[in-house]
Amino acid sequence: xxxxxxxxxxxxxxxxxxxxxxxxxxxxxxxxxxxxxxxxxxxxxxxxxxxxxxxxxxxxxxxxxxxxxxxxxxxxxxxxxxxxxxxxxxxxxxxxxxxxxxxxxxxxxxxxxxxxxxxxxxxxxxxxxxxxxxxxxxxxxxxxxxxxxxxxxxxxxxxxxxxxxxxxxxxxxxxxxxxxxxxxxxxxxxxxxxxxxxxxxxxxxxxxxxxxxxxxxxxxxxxxxxxxxxxxxxxxxxxxxxxxxxxxxxxxxxxxxxxxxxxxxxxxxxxxxxxxxxxxxxxxxxxxxxxxxxxxxxxxxxxxxxxxxxxxxxxxxxxxxxxxxxxxxxxxxxxxxxxxxxxxxxxxxxxxxxxxxxxxxxxxxxxxxxxxxxxxxxxxxxxxxxxxxxxxxxxxx
Amino acid sequence: xxxxxxxxxxxxxxxxxxxxxxxxxxxxxxxxxxxxxxxxxxxxxxxxxxxxxxxxxxxxxxxxxxxxxxxxxxxxxxxxxxxxxxxxxxxxxxxxxxxxxxxxxxxxxxxxxxxxxxxxxxxxxxxxxxxxxxxxxxxxxxxxxxxxxxxxxxxxxxxxxxxxxxxxxxxxxxxxxx
Numbered sequence: 001x002x003x004x005x006x007x008x009x010x011x012x013x014x015x016x017x018x019x020x021x022x023x024x025x026x027x028x029x030x031x032x033x034x035x036x037x038x039x040x041x042x043x044x045x046x047x048x049x050x051x052x053x054x055x056x057x058x059x060x061x062x063x064x065x066x067x068x069x070x071x072x073x074x075x076x077x078x079x080x081x082x083x084x085x086x087x088x089x090x091x092x093x094x095x096x097x098x099x100x101x102x103x104x105x106x107x108x109x110x111x112x113x114x115x116x117x118x119x120x121x122x123x124x125x126x127x128x129x130x131x132x133x134x135x136x137x138x139x140x141x142x143x144x145x146x147x148x149x150x151x152x153x154x155x156x157x158x159x160x161x162x163x164x165x166x167x168x169x170x171x172x173x174x175x176x177x178x179x180x181x182x183x184x185x186x187x188x189x190x191x192x193x194x195x196x197x198x199x200x201x202x203x204x205x206x207x208x209x210x211x212x213x214x215x216x217x218x219x220x221x222x223x224x225x226x227x228x229x230x231x232x233x234x235x236x237x238x239x240x241x242x243x244x245x246x247x248x249x250x251x252x253x254x255x256x257x258x259x260x261x262x263x264x265x266x267x268x269x270x271x272x273x274x275x276x277x278x279x280x281x282x283x284x285x286x287x288x289x290x291x292x293x294x295x296x297x298x299x300x301x302x303x304x305x306x307x308x309x310x311x312x313x314x315x316x317x318x319x320x321x322x323x324x325x326x327x328x329x330x331x332x333x334x335x336x337x338x339x340x341x342x343x344x345x346x347x348x349x350x351x352x353x354x355x356x357x358x359x360x361x362x363x364x365x366x367x368x369x370x371x372x373x374x375x376x377x378x379x380x381x382x383x384x385x386x387x388x389x390x391x392x393x394x395x396x397x
Numbered sequence: 398x399x400x401x402x403x404x405x406x407x408x409x410x411x412x413x414x415x416x417x418x419x420x421x422x423x424x425x426x427x428x429x430x431x432x433x434x435x436x437x438x439x440x441x442x443x444x445x446x447x448x449x450x451x452x453x454x455x456x457x458x459x460x461x462x463x464x465x466x467x468x469x470x471x472x473x474x475x476x477x478x479x480x481x482x483x484x485x486x487x488x489x490x491x492x493x494x495x496x497x498x499x500x501x502x503x504x505x506x507x508x509x510x511x512x513x514x515x516x517x518x519x520x521x522x523x524x525x526x527x528x529x530x531x532x533x534x535x536x537x538x539x540x541x542x543x544x545x546x547x548x549x550x551x552x553x554x555x556x557x558x559x560x561x562x563x564x565x566x567x568x569x570x571x572x573x574x575x
Contacts, residue, residue, distance in 0.1 A: 004421050004432070030436055113437055174459050175417065175432040177424050259459075266457030340462045 002177040007142045007167065008033035010178050011101060012041065014146040015073050017184045018153045020099070021047030022072040024061035026054055026080060029113045030169035031103035034075040055080045059087030059100075066096040067211035069196025071153055075101035077169075078119050079110055081127075088162055089128030092228070093213030095195075097156035099149065100134070101165045103172040106336035114336025115169035117258060120313035123166050124287040131225055133232045135163045135239060136286040138257045142176035148284070154187040155239055159231055160195070166286060168309065170259040170338065235288060242290035243282040246272055250279030252352040253297045255318050256307040257283045260339065264307050267344035275354040286314070294321035303327040303351050307344060310334060398453045400538050401461040405446035405478055406470025406491070411525030415468065416447035418529060421547045422539040423451040431459035444473060451538060466536060468528060469495065470511070479504075489532055491524070507535055507574060514569050523566035530570025541571065 005013070012034045015023075023038040035051065042049040052058035058074050065072040076084060081102045091098055104119050106112040123136045135155050139145035145167060152163040197209040215221035246268055247253065256264040261282040271278050281297060283290050294304075303326050306315035315330045322328055331347040333339045357365070402419060406412040413434050420432040434447040448461035463483050469475035469490040479488060484503040493512035500506055509531045511524035526548075533541055545564060552560055 002424060004417070004424055004430070169436065170433065170459070173434055173436045175420060176456075176459075177430060262456070263458040263460065265455075269457060338460060340460070341458055342462070 001181060002179050004175050005142060005178045005180070006033055006173065006175050007139075007145050007171040008103065008173070009037045010142050010146050010180075011075070011149050011165065011167075011172075012037035013180060014149040014184075015071075015099065015153070016041055016045060016047070017180070018071065018150040019184075019186070020071045020073045020153065021045065022062075022065040022070050023047070023049050023074065024052050024058040024065070024072070025074050025076065026052050026058050028077045028080045030105060030115075030172050031075050031077045031101065033172070034101060034103075055083035056087065059084040059091075062098045062100075063087060063091055063094070063096055063211075066091065066098040067094065067196065068198045069193040071099075071157075073099040073101065075103065077103045077105045077113075078107050078116070079105075081119065081122070085122070085128035087128075088134065089126070089130050089132060090213050091162045092126070092128075092132035092134065093130060094211045095160040095228075096162070096211060097153075097160050098162050099152045099156055099165065100162055101149070101167070104166065104168040106334065112336040113169065115171075115259065115309060115338060116334065116336055117168055117260060117309040118311070118313065118334065119166070120286065120308070120310060123164050124289070124317070132228060133161075133235070133287055135159070135161060135235055135288070136166050137163065137241075138166045138284060138286050139171055140258055140261050140282060140284075142171065142174065143178045144284075145171055146178050146180070150184050154190065155235075157190050157193070158187065159235055161231065161235070166258070168259055169336075237288075239285060240288040240290050240292070241284035242293045243280075243284060244293070245280040245282065247279035247281065247297060247300075249277050250297065250300055251302045252276070252278040252305060252348060253281055253294070253301045253303075254278060254305045254307060254344075254348065255281050255283070255294065255314070257286060257314065260307055260309055263339055263341055264344055266341045267348060270341070271345055271348050271352065276348060276352040278348050278352045283314070286317075289317045289321070291317070291321040294318060298322070298325060301326055303329065305329045305331060305347060305351060307339060307347070308332045309338060398451075399456075400451045400466065400536070401464055402449040402451075402466045402468070402532075403446060403461045403464035403478055404449070404468040404470075405444070405474030406468075408443045408445040410445075410470045411522070412445050412468070412470055413447050415525050415529050415532070416449045418544065418547060418551065419449050419451070419532075419539065421551070422544045425543050425547055426539055428452065429454065429456050431456045433459040433461075446474065446478075466532075468532060470525070470528065471495065487535060489528060489535065491528065493524070505535075507531060509570060509573055511570075515566060518562055518565055518569075520562050520566070523563055526563050526566035527570040530567035530572075531574050532570075533567070534571040534574035541567070 025035045039049045106116040137148040139148045156163040202208045312330045319328045404412045404416045420430040424430045429452045431450045466487045486504045489507045491511045492508035493510045511527045514527045515524040
């Protein structure tokens with residue numbers, strides 16, 4: 001049965017269902033329902049919730065629990081995620097799987113508490129120091145927040161890498177129906193965590209476990225970085241996800257992710273009714289970015305429009321995908337302001353013109369109309385004859 | 398079919414609950430729904446509102462910038478959101494707290510004396526349920542029966558004794574529209 005749930009609470013419950021037993025965090029709006037829910041729920045399932053003294057402490061507790069092989073999560077919002085960056089870099093360097101939820105708010109600095117998407121660069125480019133990537137999943141509905149949170153744990157374990165669930169204040173605060181009865185099963189390919197440092201006695205099949213990101217010898221560090229890089233390339237190959245909507249014949253392809261894509265969807269539906277050939281390509285994973293999916297639209301697309309709640313960050317990835325072959329436009333709102341359907345429709349109208357039929361299509365249409373008319377006439381005749389007959393025989397009263 | 402509601406008032410008047418009960422009822426009837434609250438440094442007495450979208454297909458924007466159906470529980474909400482309504486929209490306002498001056502003429506308007514009716518039941522807190530009853534009868538987007546079932550579930554065992562007064566409040570709100 002479906003349940004009406006807040007995004008934040010749904011993310012927390014989804015994590016518990018996925019076997020997350022440890023949560024370390026520090027409060028910040030608009031994600032407070034996640035720690036609140038975890039503080040109540042984790043003790044019920046024999047887990048541990050701990051409100052750390054700071055974001056730094058929280059992310060390093062994640063390092064400890066993840067390094068010991070546990071499924072562990074932390075959550076925060078933009079300024080708090082900035083504080084966690086050092087720890088995230090260490091987690092990536094030491095290859096510790098974990099899930100980090102960022103319910104974005106307006107920035108920079110303390111910014112505001114309303115929804116924003118201005119942490120895209122930080123999330124997809126690593127955020128902390130060093131050559132590393134986190135896999136980034138961007139839900140657009142509460143149900144998807146549930147599905148992607150559970151997927152995040154699998155991806156984290158599969159690659160021994162931090163995975164970020166990137167939402168915004170809107171997805172955290174809104175309520176939508178979710179199916180929580182769906183049972184979660186970990187992906188079948190996940191191996192035992194023989195690397196975990198959990199106090200086991202070293203045996204031939206299981207060597208001593210060391211969780212470490214310090215490699216003093218540059219030759220050794222380079223080899224480590226090359227291995228990490230190969231891993232990120234594998235993630236890019238295997239974990240890319242996106243959704244296509246109304247892309248058929250789309251001359252204008254709008255690219256938007258997360259909650260912004262919802263507003264865009266409403267705008268596109270209305271524009272399609274007005275005959276504008278416009279469609280939506282929604283990246284579900286931001287790293288890896290669906291570059292190929294975008295390139296596959298080059299056949300019909302005359303131009304692209306990226307819509308974001310930022311000054312224009314994801315638009316760079318769209319430009320990289322399109323590679324100068326088509327114009328890429330941008331529309332964004334900032335500081336916690338959410339673009340409206342009307343604003344996006346105005347923007348779409350700037351770049352999309354109503355479709356003009358070709359002479360061949362006009363000829364085909366009139367041929368179909370003619371055929372339809374003749375069939376309608378024939379049916380009309382039959383009906384008339386039947387009615388006459390019924391009258392004559394006095395039946396049908 | 399897609400219907401957009403905006404329910405606004407003071408924090409503490411139960412506007413978020415009105416919206417949640419609409420969303421839960423419509424969901425129980427098999428519709429797609431979304432509920433989006435205003436959030437921030439809200440407190441009792443501050444401004445609060447929520448947007449509810451009920452639809453037969455997957456919902457696009459969960460935000461409501463031009464409310465087809467507006468519930469205004471206090472004067473500031475009416476002043477803020479009535480100008481944004483499209484012509485032909487439906488306004489239900491709490492006439493216990495709002496005088497009927499300067500209302501638009503191109504929308505359907507229903508005055509609901511929520512607080513007076515709630516006080517007549519000796520339970521001021523059910524003012525929001527009076528409004529919800531009127532809203533149900535005026536829109537018929539969701540049924541009274543399912544609404545009552547959802548409300549009973551929401552109250553749970555601990556507050557089951559409050560079901561009767563809430564049901565009465567809903568009924569009196571509905572009677573105003575009939």
